[in-house]
Amino acid sequence: MKVIFENVTKKFGNFTAVDNLNVKFKDGEFVALLGPSGCGKTTTLLMIAGIYKPSSGKIMFDDKVMNDVLPKNRNIGMCFQSYALYPHMTVFENIAFPLKLKKMSKDEIKKRVMQAANKVEIGHLLDRKPGQLSGGQQQRVSLARALVKEPQIMLLDEPLSNLDARLRINMRAEIKKLQKDLGINMVLVTHDQTEALTMADRIAIMNNGKLQDFDIPEELYENPKNLFIANFIGNPPMNFIDVELVEEEGKYFVKNEVIKLELPESSRERFDFSSCSKQLVLGIRPEDLTITESKCNTLQAEIYVVEPLGRDKLVNVVIGERKYKIIAPPKFNADTGDKVNISLNFAKIHLFDKTSEGSIRRNRV
């Protein structure tokens, strides 16, 4: 089933939670709504569920306008962050509840509940009350309750945020597998970019009620459209340097008080230097910086602190007055205060207009 938002706006009083949203989810797609808290992602989810009505615009499932369809008639399953299990019912009754409301026969209900419970491995807990379950178990019950209806679309609101780190990594894979097996639409709301990157087919990234971009994870990571996306996606986050663009003897340089770097010839193909302003922000990911011996076209920095991460080391350095992060091989060793040279992988740099915050990358053809 396709889910289509057409000029959807949701206001609460004077506050605009979702601002003119236009987006189209494909049939059977796993979409993540990603953004910081208060960006409108949960409001968007609750509009799909039918709990909130859009203030203007249209929400469509395939070609049917859903704006005035009640939640119960939308054939959706939803998992809440708080799990929202019914505390006075047993696990069995919780999962059976949507089926009972559909007036199914007792045998059919039992069969379906067992199926759903086994799928999420809680078959042995059916007689318990939610209060007697651990967080992870409650989360599975809420998944089973959403699945048992065989919904066309599953909505997940921060489903993993209350689980411990190890369980979260396991559930990430399990939910993704479940979605692929069932082939249904899934919409995941999260503020955790790792969750979005690992689970979703495509990510809709939102900020202040506005959609920033909607694309596959690799594209958002490799070619962020603006500063917000560049900053939000990636862990450890991208490094940013305020620079000025200057042209000297046919060559382009970026410089500020402490650095001056020559941009290679190839960057003219990637970036549109002709129409952009001169005040730019240079962005580069920690893994695209290397500590070298060479002093040619590099940054001079001082070691601030080195954090071993096991697989590699995270080196914090100071250039001028600002701190930057570099991923270094595990054998790298240095003491605080050591002077080092850092070279950039120029094929991976990002340049953003300082005022509009948009990337000055040329559009791919």
Add this chain to the structure above:
Amino acid sequence: MGLIQKDRLETIIPRVMVYVVLVIVSLPLFIAYGWLFLNSLSDGAFGGIIPNKFTLQNWRFLWSEVRIGTTAFQSIWPITWNTFVLAAGITVIEILIAALSGFALSRMKFAGKDLIMKLTIFLHAFPGVALLIALYIVLQKLNLLDKLLGVILVKVALELPMATWMMKGFFDGIPWDIEWASYIDGCNRLQTWWKIIIPQLKPGIAAVAIFAFMSGWSEFIYAFTFIYSPENYTLAIYLKNLIGDFKMLDYGLLCAAGLFYMIPTILFFIFSQKSLMKVSFGGVKGPN
């Protein structure tokens, strides 16, 4: 004195103090009830205070007709039943209305909601006795005078604001997520109210019910004013009539009848203490 002993004293003394204060405060109540109980089983009393010979004579109203002077009192059992009907009627009607109005005030958005909330508090603060004459006329016009139903309706009307506020507090404590989940699972509003919300509201309903029942059971002024046929009397009126003639006053009988009147209240309190403790107002509020 050793240091350890001194430390021990320092922890014990405050505890002893607490007990002393509690005993002093609760002693008058305890003595009063104890005295009531002893006198109800005693044949007269020295100076009206110190119990005398053991007797069950004072409890004779339970099994025979009571006469004081020339007045004959009818059996206490129909009167007890009347009192029960009054208290239960108030409880049931109040719960039904408060459970619906509390839900609306807690969960729905509508024009004038704040005004209604403020007005209900104002109504609650209004002294009911001031309405006595007006209510008499209203009941007369409605043909509800001298009927238990009349008293029930008056009582419900006056207590509903408080009950609604209490209920609203309990509804506020139920998370929105659970309600939303039930809508998505296929409930309409009424089904959600009945299948999801009300079961979680049991402590709240219990608390409101207890308050309503207690106040109905001990209701005097409206019953005394609006009811004048003996077959519709309640225990409060019965008790008042026992004192009716001061010259003939039988204190033993009065004590026994008073104790009889209190028994349901005491039992109710013993069994419902836990629910009563849960009463709270306001509390959590979800997004609107």
